[in-house]
Amino acid sequence: MSRDGSEVYSWGQGVLGQLGHGDEKTQRQPRLVVAFLGFNVRQVSCGNQHTAILMENGEVFTFGRGNFGQLGQGASVTANVSTPALVSALQGKHVKQIACGWHHTCALIDNGQLYTWGSGEYGRLGHGDEVRQASPKLVEALQGKEVTFVAAGGFHSSVIIEGGNLLTWGGGYFGQLGHGDETDRKAPKMVKGVQQCIAHEVACGTHHTLMLTQSQEVWTWGSGEFGKLGIGDEEKHAEPIMITALQGVGVIHISTGGFHSAALTSEGVLYTWGGGDKGQLGHGDENSQNIPVVVEALRGKRVTRVSAGMHHTMALLDNADVYSWGSGEYGRLGHDDEQMQTTPFLIEQLIGKGVREISSGGFHSLALASGSGETAQGTGIGAPYRPTGKNQRIGFATSKDEDEDDDTRLKTANTGMTEDSGIADTESRAASRMSARPGAKGAMPMGKGVSGDDDDDQEDYKLKQALRESQVEVAELRKQIEILTDRSKLEQTRIETRLQASQEERNHLRKQLERLQEKQQADAALKAKLSTAQEEIAELRKKYERSRGDLKQRTVDVHMLQVRVAQLCGSELDGLTVSQLEELERMQAEALRRCGVAKYVRLRQEFQEKEEHMREDVEKMRREFEERMDKMKVEVQKIQEEKVHLMGLEQRLRQEFQTQVQAEQMSNEELRIRLETLQDGFVQLRSILRKEKQSRVESERHPMDDM
Incomplete structure (x- = not known):
């Protein structure tokens, strides 16, 4: 399609x-x-x-x-x-x-x-x-x-x-x-x-x-x-x-x-x-x-x-x-x-x-x-937008245009006052006289008979010029207010964006802290395992000591049995037959077996092997525990430093934002005062203009009174 x-x-x-x-x-x-x-x-x-x-x-x-x-x-x-x-x-x-x-x-x-x-x-x-x-x-x-x-x-x-x-x-x-x-x-x-x-x-x-x-x-x-x-x-x-x-x-x-x-x-x-x-x-x-x-x-x-x-x-x-x-x-x-x-x-x-x-x-x-048939000038990517028709007009926005967008409100003030000023008729006459005032470019020659109105025309022109200059200044002030407002919103958005980035860093930091807590829990479990191993070693030591005591007692019993055998044999030991000697050795072996010497030797060997194995495990766990504790200390220090940095950054951002807001408030207040002053000046100028007009009308009505 x-x-x-x-x-x-x-x-x-x-x-x-x-x-x-x-x-x-x-x-x-x-x-x-x-x-x-x-x-x-x-x-x-x-x-x-x-x-x-x-x-x-x-x-x-x-x-x-x-x-x-x-x-x-x-x-x-x-x-x-x-x-x-x-x-x-x-x-x-x-x-x-x-x-x-x-x-x-x-x-x-x-x-x-x-x-x-x-x-x-x-x-x-x-x-x-x-x-x-x-x-x-x-x-x-x-x-x-x-x-x-x-x-x-x-x-x-x-x-x-x-x-x-x-x-x-x-x-x-x-x-x-x-x-x-x-x-x-x-x-x-x-x-x-x-x-x-x-x-x-x-x-x-x-x-x-x-x-x-x-x-x-x-x-x-x-x-x-x-x-x-x-x-x-x-x-x-x-x-x-x-x-x-x-x-x-x-x-x-x-x-x-x-x-x-x-x-x-x-x-x-x-x-x-x-x-x-x-x-x-x-x-x-x-x-x-x-x-x-x-x-x-x-x-x-x-x-x-x-x-x-x-x-x-x-x-x-x-x-x-x-x-x-x-x-x-x-x-x-x-x-x-x-x-x-x-x-x-x-x-x-x-x-x-x-x-x-x-x-x-x-x-x-x-x-x-898909398009609606509307047209606008432009030939592709990056082509500038140029308004056509009525949108090309440039002028100061009147009360009729006050609800239009910011671009229309900020048009350059180069038109005259409107009927809302209450002096449209005076403005029309003043504008017609301005083209014929003395010294004006392309001015028509004036006869001597009309020189009496020259001063009035000059004064009208000055008042009108002052009004226009004030009007331009008001438009400029309004434009500055709009620009400052846009800048304020821009700065606020940038600060919000930086705060958002700071929040993301905080979330990342919180994630690291949770991981650290998980490591601490794992280390605690390792510590508990180490403690259990130490308890098992202590229990084995106790068994070892008991076995040694039993061995000593059984060794004494064997020795006494040997003495008894010797007493029984006496001097006749050398005259014993081979079968009698074998029987004697069998009795001695049976005595040793009954005393548990072989069992003790086997138990001792197993204990030594298990003790050596557990010592190796304990040493390995101890080294791992120390290494993880060292890493944990480094991570804790790093996280604390990041936390301090983030807190300082957030504080600076808030201070910058407050300072910016205060400065903009002061600037807006100054502009508002200037605007009010100019508005007061408008009122005074309109009053003067009306008085001058009234004075001229009265002079025309009663010319003899002035004589």
């Missing part, structure tokens, strides 16, 4: 350039990304604060936040990009699917190979390490496996390979990898808990995962916070578990957000569950749900696609209408405001655009449309 005339619309937070309009302005309603006019777009994908666009010819363009290398523009470009930029490293590879995570991006090639780039923390890129990649890099661990689908989450990634098996990797602290533990994986690993299923689609949230099977079953695992797993509790599950509430409803599509989830059936019925504190579930309230619940407001409408963002949700209907709900901060819902919506609300500006795909990001949204 031909897709000529594809149109990409973006709205929401734009402070990092993630909207692709060539600036960093926030848009509260859908705005056409003119850079893609004339191109065939196949897919759009929103990350937390960056965006990727896939073209029909397999090329990929990215824009937005780039400090983690998630734009794939190479090591030389890690800053924010506000205009779509081609990922040149993927040229010639023909990408067929893209997926954006929080700080990383994935691209699936038509030959089944997978490329990833961006933040490598927790191993989310799948390259066997945690190294940041600023350019696309092949996931070599998937060589020999044909990837058919890819999904990227907050800190982990997942793919479906030929045959329907599912593999995951990245951060596993919340069990979101589904391997039965909370271990990070730096390379793809098959999820054995769903190996019996044929995976059809997978969706990765911030800390949880959903999988849709070919038989329309939905499996889930990871963090159960706010009930986002949909299994009736808020517990963490590190192994896949089926969502029984969705059995038999015919699910064909799934989506995961920051703290909620969504599923769509073949009948166009939409289910949502999880966190609802921002209204993102669309149930008309701010309650969370731990099992899937139908979005009643859309019942009777046929939903074809759903996209869950951080705190908002969008749904695409079969008639190409788009509904959105949840947090309206930064205008991400596209309703030209920042109000929270707890039920689905139609995005009016997308009506009739032919939207065929939607994507919800962290703080912004995108829609891909």
Whole structure:
């Protein structure tokens, strides 16, 4: 199917350039990304604060936040990009699917190979390490496996390979990898808990995962916070578990957000569950749900696609209408405001655009449309937008235009005052006189008979000029206020981003502390084992001492028996026969046997062997214990240093934020005072002008009174 005339619309937070309009302005309603006019777009994908666009010819363009290398523009470009930029490293590879995570991006090639780039923390890129990649890099661990689908989450990634098996990797602290533990994986690993299923689609949230099977079953695992797993509790599950509430409803599509989830059936019925504190579930309230619940407001409408963002949700209907709900901060819902919506609300500006795909990001949204016949100047990627028709006008906004956007309000003030000033008639006459005032360029010659009005004309001109200059100054002040406000929002967003990064570091630190506690528990178990071994050695020593005492006693008994035998034999010992001597030796051996000498010797030998073996074990355990204690001390010291560093960093960030806010408040107050002063000056100038006018009128009426 031909897709000529594809149109990409973006709205929401734009402070990092993630909207692709060539600036960093926030848009509260859908705005056409003119850079893609004339191109065939196949897919759009929103990350937390960056965006990727896939073209029909397999090329990929990215824009937005780039400090983690998630734009794939190479090591030389890690800053924010506000205009779509081609990922040149993927040229010639023909990408067929893209997926954006929080700080990383994935691209699936038509030959089944997978490329990833961006933040490598927790191993989310799948390259066997945690190294940041600023350019696309092949996931070599998937060589020999044909990837058919890819999904990227907050800190982990997942793919479906030929045959329907599912593999995951990245951060596993919340069990979101589904391997039965909370271990990070730096390379793809098959999820054995769903190996019996044929995976059809997978969706990765911030800390949880959903999988849709070919038989329309939905499996889930990871963090159960706010009930986002949909299994009736808020517990963490590190192994896949089926969502029984969705059995038999015919699910064909799934989506995961920051703290909620969504599923769509073949009948166009939409289910949502999880966190609802921002209204993102669309149930008309701010309650969370731990099992899937139908979005009643859309019942009777046929939903074809759903996209869950951080705190908002969008749904695409079969008639190409788009509904959105949840947090309206930064205008991400596209309703030209920042109000929270707890039920689905139609995005009016997308009506009739032919939207065929939607994507919800962290703080912004995108829609891909087939085109509505609207035109705008632009020849492709990076082409500047030039307004046509009425949009080309430049003028100072009057009261009629006060509700227009910031760009209209900040037009250069180069027009005269309006009728609202109350002096329109004076302005008209003054303007006509200005062209004929003395000294003016191209001025008409004046007769001597009209020189009496020259002074009045001069004064009118000066007053009018002062009014215009004041008007320009007010416009400039308003523009400065707008700029300072935008800068304040930008700085606040940057600080929030840094605080968010600090929170991620804290989570990582907490994870290290928990691992350290696990090591301490293991060391405690080793210590207990060492103590038990020492007790066993002490018990063996006691047995050894008792055996030695028994041996001494039995040795005495043997000696006494020998003496008795000697007494019995006496001097006749030498005259004994051979048989008598053998009998005597037999009696002596029997006496030794009865005394237990052989048993003692055997027991002593066994004790010595066991004691030597246990000594070796104890020495080995002691060395291991000392080594682990040394490592633990080093780790504790390192963690304490990181904790102090993080606390200091957070304190500095808060101080910087407070200082910035105070400075902006002072600056805004100064501008407000100047604005009030100028407004007072306006009033005085209008009063003077009216008095002068009244004086001239009275002079004309009573010319003789002045004589």
